[in-house]
Amino acid sequence: MEKETQQTELIEKEDVCVHSTPKTLGTVISLPPELWLEIFHHATFRPHSRDITPSDPFQPQPLPHNAMSLNTVAASMQTKSTIVQVCRLWRAIATELLYEHITVYSPWRARKILTAMALSRCSDPIPDASGEARKSFNLLFVPGSHGQWARRIDICAHTRFTTRSYIRYIMDIFHILRHCPQLRALSMSFRFGVPEEFQTAVSQLYGQSLIGLAWDGLTIQNPCSSHAFVQSFQALRVLDIRSISTLMLDDNHITHVLPCVRELLVSSEISSLEFAGALELPALRRVVFTRREKLREDSYIHALESFLRLHGSRIVDLEVDLPPCHYNLPIFRVSHFLRPEGCPNLEQLVFHSIEPAVVDIPTPHQALRRIGLRGVKIERLYDSADSNLYGVKAHMKSFNHTLFPRLEIVRTVGFLVASSVDELAIDVFIAWTEYFEKEGIDLQDGEGVVWLYAEPDPYSKGPRYMRE
Numbered sequence: 001m002e003k004e005t006q007q008t009e010l011i012e013k014e015d016v017c018v019h020s021t022p023k024t025l026g027t028v029i030s031l032p033p034e035l036w037l038e039i040f041h042h043a044t045f046r047p048h049s050r051d052i053t054p055s056d057p058f059q060p061q062p063l064p065h066n067a068m069s070l071n072t073v074a075a076s077m078q079t080k081s082t083i084v085q086v087c088r089l090w091r092a093i094a095t096e097l098l099y100e101h102i103t104v105y106s107p108w109r110a111r112k113i114l115t116a117m118a119l120s121r122c123s124d125p126i127p128d129a130s131g132e133a134r135k136s137f138n139l140l141f142v143p144g145s146h147g148q149w150a151r152r153i154d155i156c157a158h159t160r161f162t163t164r165s166y167i168r169y170i171m172d173i174f175h176i177l178r179h180c181p182q183l184r185a186l187s188m189s190f191r192f193g194v195p196e197e198f199q200t201a202v203s204q205l206y207g208q209s210l211i212g213l214a215w216d217g218l219t220i221q222n223p224c225s226s227h228a229f230v231q232s233f234q235a236l237r238v239l240d241i242r243s244i245s246t247l248m249l250d251d252n253h254i255t256h257v258l259p260c261v262r263e264l265l266v267s268s269e270i271s272s273l274e275f276a277g278a279l280e281l282p283a284l285r286r287v288v289f290t291r292r293e294k295l296r297e298d299s300y301i302h303a304l305e306s307f308l309r310l311h312g313s314r315i316v317d318l319e320v321d322l323p324p325c326h327y328n329l330p331i332f333r334v335s336h337f338l339r340p341e342g343c344p345n346l347e348q349l350v351f352h353s354i355e356p357a358v359v360d361i362p363t364p365h366q367a368l369r370r371i372g373l374r375g376v377k378i379e380r381l382y383d384s385a386d387s388n389l390y391g392v393k394a395h396m397k398s399f400n401h402t403l404f405p406r407l408e409i410v411r412t413v414g415f416l417v418a419s420s421v422d423e424l425a426i427d428v429f430i431a432w433t434e435y436f437e438k439e440g441i442d443l444q445d446g447e448g449v450v451w452l453y454a455e456p457d458p459y460s461k462g463p464r465y466m467r468e
Contacts (some may be wrong), residue, residue: 037096040080040097044083045071046071046101051184051185052187052240054288058372061416061446061448073101073103077098077103099149100149100150102150102176103153103154104173104176107169110169110176117142117147117176118145121144140178141181147179148179150179150180151184152212153176153183153186153187155187157191166192170194170198177202177206183206183209184210186206187213187214187216199229203229207235208234210233211235212236213238226275227278230279231256231257231279236260237260237262238265239264241265241272242265242269242290243267243269244269244271244275255278256280257280258279258280259282262285264286264288264311265288266307268290269300270303273306277306277307281311284311284314285314285315285316286319287311287319288319291332304336308337313343313345314345315345315346317346317347319372320350333356333360334349334358339363340362347367347369348371349368349372350374351372352373353376354375357394357395357397361403364403365403365404366405367406368404368406370409370411372410372413375392376392376412377415378428381393381429396432396435401440407441408442410436410442412444417449417451433450
C-alpha cells in the first residue's frame with residue numbers, strides 16, 4: 001500500500017509539472033524581443049567585439065563577481081551557437097549576435113560561412129570560385145543575407161595552399177565581404193601575397209565606410225601601392241600597422257593623408273614606424289606603441305625619433321604596450337616620449353613597471369595630467385621592497401610635480417585593492433595615497449578608487465576605510 005501511495009503521489013506531482021510547464025514557458029517567451037536581445041547580449045558580451053579599438057586603460061575596471069570572468073572569443077561564439085539552436089524565436093532574435101563578429105581562419109570555415117550567408121537569402125546561389133568566376137570581382141553588395149549583421153571580420157591565411165586553393169580562398173573571402181554591407185572593422189593577416197585586383201576591390205567596397213583597419217603582415221604584389229591602398233579608406237578612425245611587412249614600404253616619399261584617423265597602433269619594428277612616417281594624420285590623438293621581442297632600443301631609435309618629429313605634437317594619449325611574452329625584454333626608456341622633441345602635448349601616459357623609472361628628462365613635462373602604471377603588485381609597494389631603478393617604488397617616487405607640474409592622477413592599471421588577498425593591502429595602498437596627497441596628486445587603483453582612512457566613529461562597527 002505504501003508503494004502504491006508513493007507512486008500515486010509521484011504521478012500527481014508529474015501531472016502537475018506537465019500541466020504547469022506550458023504556463024511557465026508561456027510567461028517567459030512572452031517577454032519582448034528587445035529584452036531577450038539584451039539578455040543574450042549580456043551573456044555573450046566581449047569588449048570591442050564589433051571594432052578593433054584598443055581598450056582605454058583609464059576606464060574603471062570593475063571587481064570580478066563572476067567565476068567565469070570575461071568571455072573569450074571561443075566561449076562567446078559557443079554560447080551564441082547554443083542560443084540560436086534553442087527554438088525559432090531565439091534564433092530569430094539572436095542571429096544578429098551570431099554574425100556581428102566573424103572569424104575566418106581556414107578555407108573550410110570560409111566556405112561554410114559563405115554557404116550559410118548565401119542560403120539565408122534562399123534565392124542567392126552559392127558563388128563558385130573555380131573557372132572564369134575567379135577572374136572577376138563583382139563590386140556590388142549582396143543585400144538581405146545574415147551578413148548584414150556583420151560589424152567586424154577577422155581573416156587569417158597562414159596555412160599552406162596550392163595556387164588553385166589559395167585563389168579559391170581569396171574569392172570566398174571576397175564573396176563573404178560582399179554579403180557584409182555594414183562592416184565597420186576589418187582585420188586581415190596573410191602569409192602570401194594577395195592579388196592586386198583583390199586589394200582594389202576591397203578598397204572600393206569599403207573605402208567610404210570602414211572605420212577600423214588592421215592590415216597585419218600582408219604582402220601586396222605591388223609594394224609601391226601600399227600607402228595608396230591604405231589612403232583609399234578615408235573614413236578610418238583606427239589604423240593598426242603593428243605587423244606591417246617590410247615589402248610594403250613606399251620609396252616614392254609621398255605623404256598620404258588620412259584625415260579621420262584618431263587612434264594609431266604601431267610597433268617598434270622599423271617597417272611599422274617608417275610606414276607610419278609616410279602618413280599624414282591631422283586628427284591623430286592616441287597612439288599604442290607595442291614593443292617587439294629581441295629588438296634592442298638602438299636598432300629602431302632613429303625610426304622612432306623620425307616618427308615623433310612628424311606625429312609627436314599631435315599625440316595626447318600614449319600607451320607603451322608589451323608583447324605577450326615580455327620576460328628578458330631589452331631596455332626601453334619611456335622618457336623618449338617625454339622630451340620636448342617627443343610628445344610635448346601628451347596628457348595621458350600608460351606603461352609597464354618593468355621599464356626604467358622616468359628620471360632622465362631634461363626639462364619638466366608641462367602637459368601630462370594622468371599616468372597609468374601596469375604590473376603593480378602589493379608586495380612591490382612595501383617599505384622593504386627593492387627601490388632600484390626598475391622597481392615599482394622607483395616609479396611611484398618619480399611621479400611628482402617637479403617632473404610633471406600638472407600631474408593630477410596616478411592609477412595602478414590592472415591592480416584592484418579590494419580583490420587583493422593580502423591583509424595589509426589597504427593599509428599599504430593608503431600609505432602611498434597619503435604620500436601622493438602631499439603632492440596634490442590622487443592615487444587610484446585599477447577600479448578608479450581613492451582609498452582613505454575613515455573618520456573614527458565610536459558608534460559605528462563598520463569598516464574603517466573609505467572609498468572615493
